[in-house]
Amino acid sequence: MLVEYDFGAIEESKYAKIELFRDDSLVIELTEWFFNETGSETITEQMPTICGMSDDFRVRIFTLEGDTGYSAAFSIDGYYLCEFIEAPTGSFLMGSDSTEWAHQADESPAHTVTFTSSFEIMSVEVCQRIWENVMGANPSTFSGDSLPIEFVNWFECREFIDSLNIIDPYYNYRLPTEAEWEYACRAGTGTWFYWGDDNSTGTVSLYGWYNPNSAASTQNIGSLEPNTWGLYDMSGNVYEWCQDVSHDDYSGAPTDGSAWTSGGNQGYRIQRGGSWSSQAQFLRSANRTSLSETQRSMSCGFRLIREPK
Numbered sequence: 524m525l526v527e528y529d530f531g532a533i534e535e536s537k538y539a540k541i542e543l544f545r546d547d548s549l550v551i552e553l554t555e556w557f558f559n560e561t562g563s564e565t566i567t568e569q570m571p572t573i574c575g576m577s578d579d580f581r582v583r584i585f586t587l588e589g590d591t592g593y594s595a596a597f598s599i600d601g602y603y604l605c606e607f608i609e610a611p612t613g614s615f616l617m618g619s620d621s622t623e624w625a626h627q628a629d630e631s632p633a634h635t636v637t638f639t640s641s642f643e644i645m646s647v648e649v650c651q652r653i654w655e656n657v658m659g660a661n662p663s664t665f666s667g668d669s670l671p672i673e674f675v676n677w678f679e680c681r682e683f684i685d686s687l688n689i690i691d692p693y694y695n696y697r698l699p700t701e702a703e704w705e706y707a708c709r710a711g712t713g714t715w716f717y718w719g720d721d722n723s724t725g726t727v728s729l730y731g732w733y734n735p736n737s738a739a740s741t742q743n744i745g746s747l748e749p750n751t752w753g754l755y756d757m758s759g760n761v762y763e764w765c766q767d768v769s770h771d772d773y774s775g776a777p778t779d780g781s782a783w784t785s786g787g788n789q790g791y792r793i794q795r796g797g798s799w800s801s802q803a804q805f806l807r808s809a810n811r812t813s814l815s816e817t818q819r820s821m822s823c824g825f826r827l828i829r830e831p832k
Contacts, residue, residue, distance in 0.1 A: 731759025
């Protein structure tokens with residue numbers, strides 16, 4: 524998005540700096556003083572693309588002489604992180620037992636996890652537009668603003684989150700724990716999938732992008748049916764990084780929804796949800812896999828949890 528400025532007051536100024544405001548309060552200084560040789564035209568050329576986390580942001584160009592030029596209020600899609608859904612307090616049975624279709628040993632033992640506090644989770648995956656606006660480059664194999672970011676390793680996701688936490692004055696962001704992810708995915712269900720136990724191609728294709736319907740590519744986020752809590756793509760499109768270290772099964776797993784980062788297969792992190800290249804059994808709510816923290820995959824992205832600062 525291009526932001527238009529009133530440069531009349533600063534046209535002759537030789538030095539300027541740029542600040543980001545929200546609701547008339549300074550959020551962050553975006554530049555140090557820079558030299559303006561030819562007035563407003565040069566300032567325009569030097570302006571970064573400014574993005575806000577929500578409405579009512581303005582950019583102020585502030586001069587050494589005390590004059591200012593303000594942009595109009597704006598909100599830029601590139602930093603709009605979409606809707607966040609509140610997952611309520613409650614308990615659920617995490618994992619599966621041997622009676623479930625396509626059950627795998629690492630999904631056992633099924634165990635009760637209780638959340639005593641609600642949390643907010645992104646309704647879709649982080650898309651490429653958001654990633655590129657924050658990080659300045661797009662490593663994805665498939666290209667498209669509304670496609671999920673992929674081909675990013677666990678540490679690169681953390682770098683992205685660190686940058687967001689600097690930008691946003693109101694929220695901190697993080698990866699979900701594995702328990703948070705499955706709780707949000709199930710949305711109160713205890714079936715194979717969050718739509719039930721129907722693994723037919725026709726039904727699965729209504730909810731998830733996977734091998735039979737994806738055309739061998741990721742697809743635009745949020746373009747199929749959500750679960751009952753309003754979360755999209757919890758099955759298919761891309762696997763999603765979680766905080767947790769990989770463990771061979773759930774023996775000794777936390778029961779309070781916290782991240783399981785001790786023991787296990789250090790250097791490997793959990794991924795959930797299945798992807799565009801998966802078969803239906805890997806889209807089940809209980810299915811889990813892992814990947815090296817440093818490895819990238821064209822089948823793996825992530826979504827975020829947010830918490831007030």
